[in-house]
Amino acid sequence: MTTLKSEAGERQLIEAAQKDPRRFGGLYEQNFERVYAFIAGRVRDRGVAEDLTSTVFHRALESLPRFEWRGVPFAAWLLRIARNAVADHWQRAAREQGSAGPEPTEDEVNLEEIERRATLFRLVDTLPADQRRVVVERFVEQRSLREIARALGRSEGAVKQLQFRALENLRARMSETHG
Amino acid sequence: MAEPTLIEQLDRAVETLLTRRDSPPPAADPEVTALLRLAADLRDLPREEFKQQLKSDLERKAAMTTTTATHEGVQTVTPYLVVERLEEFLAFLGQAFGAEETLRAPGSAGGTHVELRLDDSTFMAGSAPGAPGSPIAMHLYVPDADAVYRRALAAGATPFYEPMDQPYGDREAGVRDGHGNTWYIATHKATGHRPRGLRAVTPTLHARGADSLLDFLKRGLGGEEEVCERSPEGAVRHASVRFADSVVEVGEARGPIEPTAGMLLLAVPDVDAAYERALAAGGISLEAPADQRYGARRAGVKDSHGNSWYFSAPLKGVRP
Numbered sequence: 001m002t003t004l005k006s007e008a009g010e011r012q013l014i015e016a017a018q019k020d021p022r023r024f025g026g027l028y029e030q031n032f033e034r035v036y037a038f039i040a041g042r043v044r045d046r047g048v049a050e051d052l053t054s055t056v057f058h059r060a061l062e063s064l065p066r067f068e069w070r071g072v073p074f075a076a077w078l079l080r081i082a083r084n085a086v087a088d089h090w091q092r093a094a095r096e097q098g099s100a101g102p103e104p105t106e107d108e109v110n111l112e113e114i115e116r117r118a119t120l121f122r123l124v125d126t127l128p129a130d131q132r133r134v135v136v137e138r139f140v141e142q143r144s145l146r147e148i149a150r151a152l153g154r155s156e157g158a159v160k161q162l163q164f165r166a167l168e169n170l171r172a173r174m175s176e177t178h179g
Numbered sequence: 180m181a182e183p184t185l186i187e188q189l190d191r192a193v194e195t196l197l198t199r200r201d202s203p204p205p206a207a208d209p210e211v212t213a214l215l216r217l218a219a220d221l222r223d224l225p226r227e228e229f230k231q232q233l234k235s236d237l238e239r240k241a242a243m244t245t246t247t248a249t250h251e252g253v254q255t256v257t258p259y260l261v262v263e264r265l266e267e268f269l270a271f272l273g274q275a276f277g278a279e280e281t282l283r284a285p286g287s288a289g290g291t292h293v294e295l296r297l298d299d300s301t302f303m304a305g306s307a308p309g310a311p312g313s314p315i316a317m318h319l320y321v322p323d324a325d326a327v328y329r330r331a332l333a334a335g336a337t338p339f340y341e342p343m344d345q346p347y348g349d350r351e352a353g354v355r356d357g358h359g360n361t362w363y364i365a366t367h368k369a370t371g372h373r374p375r376g377l378r379a380v381t382p383t384l385h386a387r388g389a390d391s392l393l394d395f396l397k398r399g400l401g402g403e404e405e406v407c408e409r410s411p412e413g414a415v416r417h418a419s420v421r422f423a424d425s426v427v428e429v430g431e432a433r434g435p436i437e438p439t440a441g442m443l444l445l446a447v448p449d450v451d452a453a454y455e456r457a458l459a460a461g462g463i464s465l466e467a468p469a470d471q472r473y474g475a476r477r478a479g480v481k482d483s484h485g486n487s488w489y490f491s492a493p494l495k496g497v498r499p
Contacts, residue, residue: 021241022282028237032230040223044200050229054236058474061237117220124224139221142197145190163193164186167214174217 010074017064024061027074032057033118034075035082038109041117042086052089056082079109116174123173131166134159185211193218232472235284240474242282242294243493256425257444258302258382259489261313262358265291265306271356272304274334276319276327287471298379303444313487314359315441316383318428320373324366328352331362339435344368361437377426381419384439385432386484389415393429395482396420399460400445401453402427440485446492453490454478462488470494 013030016023035056040049059081067077124135130152137143137151149156188211196218262268272278278295286292290307297319321327325342331354332338339353339361351365363383367374386392393415396402402420410416414431422445432438447453451468458464462480465487471477471494479489 022238024237024241025234028234032233033225036225036230037223040225046226049223050226050233053225053229054233054472057233057237058240061240117223120217120220121224124221135221135224136227138193139197139218140224140226160186160190164189164214167189167217170217171213 011069014064014067014069014074018067021061021064024064027060028057031075031078033121034114035078037117037121038079038082038114039086041114043089048089052082052085055085059085076111079111079114083109119177120170120174123170123177126173127166127169131162131169134162135166138163189214189218197222232285236473238282239284239292243474254301254378254425255423255446256382256427257446258315258317258380259313259442259444260302260304260315260358260360261310261442262304262306263312264358265293265304268304268356268358269293269295271334271336271358275331275336275354275356275362276321278302284473287473300378300380302380312359313440313442314361314437315439316361316363316385318363318365318381318383320365320367320377320379320381322366322372324350324352324364327364328354331356331364336362348374378424381426381428382441382443383428383430384441384484384486385430385436386438387432388484389418389429389431392482392484392486393418393420395457395460395462395484396427396429399457399462399480399482400488401456438484440487442487442489444489444491447490448492450476450478450490450492454480457488457490465489 010030013023013026017027032053036049036053039052039056040046043049043052056078060078063081067074124132127135133152134148137148138145143151145156145159149159152159154162185208188208192211192215196215200222260268269280272295273280276297278297280293281296281301282292282294284292286305286307288307288310290305290310292303292305294301294303298321302317319327328342336354336356339355342350342352342364345351345365348369349365349367351363354362354364356362361383366372373379384392393404393407397404397420400422402422405419405421405426407418408416410431414433415429416431418429419426420429427443430436445453454464454468457480462482465479465481466477468476468478468490474494475491476494477489477491479487481487
């Protein structure tokens with residue numbers, strides 16, 4: 001069913017974190033992008049996406065002692081918590097606005113799509129520094145080309161080229177990791 | 180050469196994508212279309228600062244659960260030493276006392292938050308831009324006061340007084356660390372280490388007019404006075420006030436003994452009630468009770484002698 005790779009050592013990571021919660025960091029690093037990709041695909045507002053992602057990992061840390069290893073990837077468990085958090089969010093929003101929430105109640109989790117987006121997010125970190133910076137300023141900070149050009153001390157043409165190279169690089173690396 | 184056109188095409192399409200989120204623009208060139216799909220996904224790229232902040236919030240929460248979950252780790256009073264030159268200070272603590280760094284995270288006021296372990300005790304240290312120091316005295320019980328005294332001097336401390344046998348059965352020395360703090364280094368001779376009921380690390384507060392501080396610790400913070408020795412004139416020479424498993428010592432500041440303005444964390448069952456009680460006893464609010472991202476509820480008051488007290492309780496978790 002699932003296309004998520006059961007990464008070698010995941011079980012050890014979970015058992016280590018169950019014994020000592022301070023070891024939770026490894027599980028967090030492995031799954032942060034997945035959870036964020038799932039949530040950001042369902043809520044548009046960045047602030048809300050961050051709040052919900054935070055809720056999911058806090059709940060996961062609290063519930064970890066009760067997690068039982070049944071061969072289901074840890075990510076699937078996290079995404080179930082994430083799905084509940086998103087559903088709670090829309091229900092709350094609907095109550096506050098007195099209308100039905102925009103989120104459909106039956107929500108198939110497309111694991112393959114989440115994995116693809118999570119990989120893309122991780123690959124941004126592998127870009128050359130100037131390309132990475134353009135991607136972050138343009139897509140995360142939503143700055144205009146002119147602002148970015150000024151901040152980098154480059155021409156707008158150079159920034160456009162960095163943007164193009166960055167996306168080309170990402171596409172090439174995506175096809176290496178995702179076939 | 181077609182590339183400049185592609186670069187332009189892509190940029191125009193990205194611009195539309197970013198300004199009108201719901202309508203992906205049609206792009207003529209298939210190459211641009213493929214890149215645009217990635218661009219659309221990158222609008223959801225998480226902020227790196229958020230990822231790091233959440234990670235450190237979780238680490239602090241995990242450290243809190245660990246210390247509250249194991250009986251051995253329960254510690255009601257935790258001194259928090261704020262210094263300007265944190266790295267230098269940490270190096271000193273390691274060399275002089277063998278304190279071990281157990282957690283490092285961004286501090287809630289910017290700067291850095293570090294947790295340290297020494298024998299059975301936890302204490303914290305931190306720095307924040309512009310934050311004043313929190314000079315305090317720390318009373319350590321170690322197996323060999325003379326050896327630790329020598330190590331502290333070798334690590335850069337200045338002598339306050341040399342090891343001597345005290346009438347209360349301790350071999351004891353004093354040093355100053357160059358960051359505003361005084362360290363009393365003691366070995367309880369009868370037990371070969373520390374007296375029953377005392378931790379390896381006990382914060383000590385000195386005040387001019389220590390009686391009113393003692394009164395605040397009891398009435399405002401709910402501590403229980405265990406010992407109070409007075410000088411012939413009636414000044415508090417040495418008092419110890421118990422908070423469950425921990426003790427805070429109080430003494431009059433006079434002569435070479437400077438008043439402290441320390442920072443201490445107090446684990447309490449009910450932060451709001453503790454805060455109200457401290458205010459009623461003359462405490463000045465530093466921060467009203469509020470939930471912290473690292474999973475605790477926290478409030479702060481300052482006593483009339485300039486010591487800061489932060490009340491803290493773990494937040495009850497919401498179950499998935």
